[in-house]
Amino acid sequence: MHINFHVLGTLANTIVDPISLNYKDIPNFPVSTVEGHQGNLVFGTLSNVKVVCMQGRFHYYEGYILQKCTAPVRVLALVGVNKLIVTNAAGGLNPNYKVGDIMFIKDHINFLGFGGNNPFTGSKRSQIINKMGLEKSTHEGVYAMVGGPNYETIAEVNSLRMLGADAVGMSTIPEVLVAKHCAMTVFGFSIITNECISSYDDETEPNHQEVLEAINSKAESLKEFVTILVGNIGME
Numbered sequence: 001m002h003i004n005f006h007v008l009g010t011l012a013n014t015i016v017d018p019i020s021l022n023y024k025d026i027p028n029f030p031v032s033t034v035e036g037h038q039g040n041l042v043f044g045t046l047s048n049v050k051v052v053c054m055q056g057r058f059h060y061y062e063g064y065i066l067q068k069c070t071a072p073v074r075v076l077a078l079v080g081v082n083k084l085i086v087t088n089a090a091g092g093l094n095p096n097y098k099v100g101d102i103m104f105i106k107d108h109i110n111f112l113g114f115g116g117n118n119p120f121t122g123s124k125r126s127q128i129i130n131k132m133g134l135e136k137s138t139h140e141g142v143y144a145m146v147g148g149p150n151y152e153t154i155a156e157v158n159s160l161r162m163l164g165a166d167a168v169g170m171s172t173i174p175e176v177l178v179a180k181h182c183a184m185t186v187f188g189f190s191i192i193t194n195e196c197i198s199s200y201d202d203e204t205e206p207n208h209q210e211v212l213e214a215i216n217s218k219a220e221s222l223k224e225f226v227t228i229l230v231g232n233i234g235m236e
């Protein structure tokens with residue numbers, strides 16, 4: 001199974017008997033440039049399931065073409081991975097979402113796809129939230145990918161809401177498209193790291209530091225969540 005942790009990279013610490021390979025030591029692999037993306041491929045086990053975890057992903061805004069951003073998914077498919085858990089940090093557009101909530105991705109809006117990349121979607125959810133008492137802080141929603149790296153303007157946030165998006169980020173969809181193309185089963189979820197700003201009266205601004213802090217403050221609960229999730233998916 002392949003787990004794609006991006007800014008959730010510290011969760012790779014939960015992997016048992018880890019063997020870590022730095023991306024720069026893998027021929028032709030892209031290199032992570034974003035803070036919080038440590039740039040390691042970590043092999044090991046989680047919930048007695050063999051896993052490989054990407055501790056850091058690649059974004060279009062880093063200057064990588066989408067084929068390069070998603071090349072690791074193809075590499076992992078070639079070494080036999082057939083299930084993917086894909087995660088991201090995302091801004092909450094839905095006013096009911098709070099920082100730290102989890103959103104299971106039921107669908108996506110691929111703005112880069114609208115501009116010419118191939119669109120295709122797929123997602124899968126599992127029953128673990130009851131075990132952890134997370135009912136009130138989990139949702140199922142639509143993830144919108146924008147190019148970044150700047151955060152959305154107020155007009156953009158309001159447009160995304162009108163289009164039916166519940167959360168917004170700058171990643172994930174290309175990896176999901178490629179994973180589906182490689183016939184992988186995909187399960188995706190977002191951690192809501194900030195509430196998107198939709199009013200000109202609000203003088204705060206989103207920033208990557210708050211995104212990292214929100215992730216880190218949920219680290220323990222996310223470790224438990226992913227451990228149970230891998231165990232459940234591994235049984236299927």
Ligand SMILES: O=P(O)(O)O[C@H]1O[C@H](CO)[C@@H](O)[C@H]1O
Pocket residue numbers: 006007034057059087088089090148169170171172207208211
């Ligand atoms: O999608 P991940 O890699 O989790 O990161 C999200 O957080 C960053 C913005 O703070 C952007 O890269 C956005 O896509």
Ligand code: HPA
Pocket residue numbers: 089090091092151152168169170193194196206211
């Ligand atoms: O508000 C956001 N917008 C885009 N990407 C993000 N990644 C985390 N939060 C956000």
